[in-house]
Amino acid sequence: MLKDFSVQSLFMGILTAFVGFASSFAVVLHGLQAVGASETQAASGLMALSISMGLCAIVLSIATRLPVSIAWSTPGGALLASTGLVEGGFNAAVGAFLVCAALIVIAGLFRPLGRAVAAIPAPLANAMLAGVLIGLCFAPVKAIGFNPLLGLPIALAWIVVGAFKRLWAVPAALAAFVLVLAFGVDIPEGGLASVERSLLPTVEFVAPVFNLPAFISIALPLFIVTMASQNIPGIAVLKVNGYEPKPGPLFAVTGLFSLLSAPFGGHAVNLAAITAAMCAGHDAHPDPARRYWAALVAGIGYVIIGLLAGAVTAFVALAPPILIQAVAGLALVGAFSSSAMSAFQAPETREASAITFLVTASGVSFGGISGAFWGLLAGGLMMVLSRFVQLTKK
Numbered sequence: 001m002l003k004d005f006s007v008q009s010l011f012m013g014i015l016t017a018f019v020g021f022a023s024s025f026a027v028v029l030h031g032l033q034a035v036g037a038s039e040t041q042a043a044s045g046l047m048a049l050s051i052s053m054g055l056c057a058i059v060l061s062i063a064t065r066l067p068v069s070i071a072w073s074t075p076g077g078a079l080l081a082s083t084g085l086v087e088g089g090f091n092a093a094v095g096a097f098l099v100c101a102a103l104i105v106i107a108g109l110f111r112p113l114g115r116a117v118a119a120i121p122a123p124l125a126n127a128m129l130a131g132v133l134i135g136l137c138f139a140p141v142k143a144i145g146f147n148p149l150l151g152l153p154i155a156l157a158w159i160v161v162g163a164f165k166r167l168w169a170v171p172a173a174l175a176a177f178v179l180v181l182a183f184g185v186d187i188p189e190g191g192l193a194s195v196e197r198s199l200l201p202t203v204e205f206v207a208p209v210f211n212l213p214a215f216i217s218i219a220l221p222l223f224i225v226t227m228a229s230q231n232i233p234g235i236a237v238l239k240v241n242g243y244e245p246k247p248g249p250l251f252a253v254t255g256l257f258s259l260l261s262a263p264f265g266g267h268a269v270n271l272a273a274i275t276a277a278m279c280a281g282h283d284a285h286p287d288p289a290r291r292y293w294a295a296l297v298a299g300i301g302y303v304i305i306g307l308l309a310g311a312v313t314a315f316v317a318l319a320p321p322i323l324i325q326a327v328a329g330l331a332l333v334g335a336f337s338s339s340a341m342s343a344f345q346a347p348e349t350r351e352a353s354a355i356t357f358l359v360t361a362s363g364v365s366f367g368g369i370s371g372a373f374w375g376l377l378a379g380g381l382m383m384v385l386s387r388f389v390q391l392t393k394k
Contacts, residue, residue, distance in 0.1 A: 004290040012284040013297025023170040024074040026328035031080030036090035043313035044204040045265025050306025052261035053269040057299030067279040067291040071272035075225040088209040095208035096218035101258035103223045108252030125228040127343035127353035131360025133336040139329035202310040221372040234271025241280040352383035
């Protein structure tokens, strides 16, 4: 292994870890708190996720010698934000996390389930994801309306830097958030002291509660968006770069590490897509056989950053919530635009996708079950009905 190490892969791995954490940790924090996590529980969940995805990347990169990049489920975090509290509170959400992780393991080991997930029509899966994301994507505009002096610098940093280097747009927005917090927000007395006290890692075990509303509102949609928008695209990125991974074992291992992080508040870890392109591409190393070191270094970086999750959470808590939601929304603009475009691209499924999108985006829950599930169900029924009508006309 040491003969494959390179400085180029080292720097790419460090960059991957920074981008992977900084670009979406706000989404994760907001999502966990939306389903009832306290500040301490959210910090514990963020740390558990970061360490789990780091260890998972290290294990898979060493075992396969492939640049397998791991991430937390960013769409899953957005899903949690749109779902909100369910019956049983955060304990029930953790129970749903465990069920989702078990489903991912089964999907990796039991091929029919994996095929069933892959068989979900892509337009509907993308429409559901777009409906989940749109609420959080409004946050930057709401932040400007809340206080232009605080919200505008964050949005402008994302726009200006993104025009030159898309990869650095979200880190630039995060840097602007830090500056706004430092110079524009009245920090309460003792606030910085709380950040210093949080430098020591905080781990909090959450006893899971299992109930049907949490299963249908969180576990199933979280499983679907994690598989459809993260795991399956992650495999595609590796294949595009000339690798031939076996999907099943990779899915199962990510599900196993999700199981390990769930009792401490982590919702799901999975194959990465964006950071996978960084580790698997030519910039990581000219020799494809040596690029796995970039994913391995990124994994080490995630573990180190994860140990500081408590301080990150305490620091973010000093600002008005809408500001960090704005950073999260900006981080999801790209995912929203691509999912919306994919959802409405095919004319024959456009109406079914629209129904899925509208029901999901409404945020309305029925019987304690979130709109994401009902949106997918309504769109699926519309698609079946449309196809039945087309067949009867022939």
